[in-house]
Amino acid sequence: MGYVLPGWLDEILDYMGIKVPNATMTYPRITAELLAQEELPGLESRSRNHLDTFLVRDRACWLVSEREGSVVVGRVASDPDRVLAERRSWPVPRPGQNQGFVSPLPDAGLATVDRGLVTVYGQDGSPRWTYEFQPWPDEDTAGGACVPVGTAGRLLVTTTGSIGDDGLLGADVCVCLDLADGRPVAEAELPSATAGYVFQQSLTDPAQIFLDALMGDTCFSLELSLEDDAVHVRPVGDDDEPFAGVSLRGAVLKLDVGGQWLTRCVTGQEDTFVEAEDVLPQGLRFVGHRPGLLDEGRVLAAAAAEQGSDANRHLILDGHTLQPVAEVDYPGTTC
Numbered sequence: 001m002g003y004v005l006p007g008w009l010d011e012i013l014d015y016m017g018i019k020v021p022n023a024t025m026t027y028p029r030i031t032a033e034l035l036a037q038e039e040l041p042g043l044e045s046r047s048r049n050h051l052d053t054f055l056v057r058d059r060a061c062w063l064v065s066e067r068e069g070s071v072v073v074g075r076v077a078s079d080p081d082r083v084l085a086e087r088r089s090w091p092v093p094r095p096g097q098n099q100g101f102v103s104p105l106p107d108a109g110l111a112t113v114d115r116g117l118v119t120v121y122g123q124d125g126s127p128r129w130t131y132e133f134q135p136w137p138d139e140d141t142a143g144g145a146c147v148p149v150g151t152a153g154r155l156l157v158t159t160t161g162s163i164g165d166d167g168l169l170g171a172d173v174c175v176c177l178d179l180a181d182g183r184p185v186a187e188a189e190l191p192s193a194t195a196g197y198v199f200q201q202s203l204t205d206p207a208q209i210f211l212d213a214l215m216g217d218t219c220f221s222l223e224l225s226l227e228d229d230a231v232h233v234r235p236v237g238d239d240d241e242p243f244a245g246v247s248l249r250g251a252v253l254k255l256d257v258g259g260q261w262l263t264r265c266v267t268g269q270e271d272t273f274v275e276a277e278d279v280l281p282q283g284l285r286f287v288g289h290r291p292g293l294l295d296e297g298r299v300l301a302a303a304a305a306e307q308g309s310d311a312n313r314h315l316i317l318d319g320h321t322l323q324p325v326a327e328v329d330y331p332g333t334t335c
Helices: 007-015 043-047
Strands: 029-031 054-057 060-067 070-076 084-091 101-104 110-114 117-121 127-132 146-148 154-159 173-178 184-189 196-201 209-215 218-227 230-235 252-255 261-265 272-275 285-295 298-304 313-318 324-329
Touching: 043 060, 054 101, 054 196, 070 101, 070 110, 101 146, 101 196, 110 146, 110 154, 117 154, 146 196, 154 196, 154 209, 154 218, 173 230, 184 230, 252 285, 261 285
Parallel strands: 029 324
Antiparallel strands: 054 060, 060 070, 070 084, 101 110, 110 117, 117 127, 146 154, 154 173, 173 184, 196 209, 209 218, 218 230, 252 261, 261 272, 285 298, 298 313, 313 324
């Protein structure tokens, strides 16, 4: 059982800035029903080194796997009786080495960014064109990413910027390339330099594009837009809150890098903010960097004592207040 402080004592402690953690906290339990299962070999091994294992592209969710000389992207099915609606496979350019960021394209092609080289492949697996840029000196800490822009026929790619008089790289840039032939159309300077990047789209509006830029101990969260072939960049919310999970109809979730708080952002509205210690059992934090909107009224989020823990719990949060309303049980499996 949990405990409730007397109202007058709770107000005094709140005024003094003292938070009393919840010793225990329980929620109504929902039992999930297993409708389908499917294997996607190589998903786990790729996830250790890449940020593109889970992507939102062209109004769909995608899983990215790599195994036996091929990169495989699987589109998550809208039909609840199956996991993947389709798979696409391309040969790996350098077998035995970690591959860079990949993104499926609306015309069933694939774009990759790896070690200073952007490559776009056709549906048959043959390269259409390449675009080269100066690679980062250490791609263990920095790396490019890419995303198609709605129906504009453009590809946004994060790359290194110009080299200064001191011989050092300056701010990174976002380059807009023509998807038909790879020619540069426009570019915009980013607030980050020598950073690791990951692009996501809104599930309901592919023109709404988000970019996480991890630079050392700082994470920039940016929204990018393309207007008349000009790239516009604006910050969203606070730094060190990367975008998380699935965004819907203008609602964006951002998660503290340490999992201590969760924020819901909507342009033109006041942000909704909850701290883990206020809504989760004592010692737990939000984990996985994958809380996402199931629909406009519900968020699915994981909680555990540490990132990467096998003993995590899945909670349903109210999609507007971010308050937990239920916990999900998965019979016969672990998360």
